[in-house]
Amino acid sequence: MKKKIVTSLAAVMAVGAACALAANPFVDVPTDSWAYKSVVELADAGVIQGVDGSYFQGERNITRYEAAEMVAKAMAHMDKASVEQRALINKLADEYADELNNLGVRVSALENRVGNVKLSGDARIRFQHQSSGESSGNDGEGYKNDASWDYRVRVRANAKVNDRTTVTYGISTDDINFADNGTASDNKNIFTDDAKVDYNFGGDHWNLSVGRIDTYVLGGENAYGFQYGDVFDRAELKYTNDHFAATAGYGKFKAGDTVEAAAVEGNGLLGVKTGYGELEGFFGGGRAAGSAAGVYYNDFNGIKGFEADDLWGTYASLNFGKWNALANY
Secondary structure: OHHHHHHHHHHHHOOOOOOOOOOOOOOOOOOOOOOHHHHHHHHHHOOOOOEOOOEOOOOOOOOHHHHHHHHHHHHOOHHHOOHHHHHHHHHHHHHOHHHHHHOOOOHHHHHHOOOOEEEEEEEEEEEOOOOOOOOOOOOOOOOOHHHHEEEEEEEEEEEEOOOOEEEEEEEEEOOEEOOOOOOOOOOOOEEEEEEEEEEEEOOOOEEEEEEEEOOEEEOOOOOOOEEEOOOEEEEEEEEEOOOEEEEEEEEEEOOOHHHHHHHHOOOOOOOOEEEEEEEEEEEOOHHHOOEEEEEEEEEEEOOOOOOOOEEEEEEEEEEEOOEEEEEEO
């Protein structure tokens, strides 16, 4: 087992190595040993340290914790590995999951491993009751019987390309009414509502996000300001640290129930372009930790019938232990 682990990890650590083999740090590993090359590469990469800094003690059985420690260090070099080598590290991480957890390496965090694709999704069935005659989009008769029920299904795929780049793709159905007599094979209501690339750089403080999102939110993470549950194509740059965040972006509203329905009435967001910006400050300690204040602004390039143009707002969110006070203007 030890031979398999050492040679496997050495193969990963040697990825992209162009320099000559480093000097042997262990006095008890002869140059004619089957493990010589692998041991030297692992030592040079910092995966193994040996015993007392001078001895490898290759005949001694290693513990599972020692093996897990080597796996954890190999995980830190995932960006150098090929697809096959990443699969090997993932397999070893699964084998030593308990030991890695005890060493403080959260195996659940391996969802962020390079080359890993995570699938998720949700389904919603909704009942809406209104008295007859209230607005419903159902010829003025209100929601009743099958018209009171609708459903929506969404599927998401998140892929970690490398340590800094993540790709997200998602599809969704519209809110489909149970009163709709369309067949199950009718896919006209399925569309791409999420397709974006996120690139993190600048010491993990800067994030560039380009592509499509399913919800447009501005004015705090909890949507203190504007929120439209519609598809929005945009390019966005954001800077964040522990005390401050600045966001700037530009995009265009696309498909979506609210957008399209409003567009039919002549005042919707379909096709509307907007440049936007947001400044936020984070403060507080103890019970007040997580408090924030910010300002946000939208410059809409309106279309005929869309009345809003320059929209702005400000908010403050103050935490008091289990209580929160929110002010928004």
